[in-house]
Amino acid sequence: MEIKILTPEKLLFEGEIKSVKLQGLNGKFEILNNHAPIVSVLVKSDVVVKDMEDNEHTFSIKGGMLEMSDNKISILVH
Numbered sequence: 001m002e003i004k005i006l007t008p009e010k011l012l013f014e015g016e017i018k019s020v021k022l023q024g025l026n027g028k029f030e031i032l033n034n035h036a037p038i039v040s041v042l043v044k045s046d047v048v049v050k051d052m053e054d055n056e057h058t059f060s061i062k063g064g065m066l067e068m069s070d071n072k073i074s075i076l077v078h
Helices: none
Strands: 002-006 011-024 027-032 038-051 056-069 072-077
Touching: 002 038, 011 056, 011 072, 027 038, 038 072
Parallel strands: 002 072
Antiparallel strands: 002 011, 011 027, 011 038, 038 056, 056 072
């Protein structure tokens, strides 16, 4: 999967990943390869990205939005 995590000021992370864990309005969820298309509001939490070498990257966010389609994830955060 490809991911981009962006703020209004800069690109926080971009690359190929195995998974991403997030928290939406209705609780925590994880996106894996070939996940169904989804759009979600994100709440204050940590976004945890697992890259292709199994390294975890954690980003603390105040909120944001996620869109996933065709194994491409875009996350806009603040």
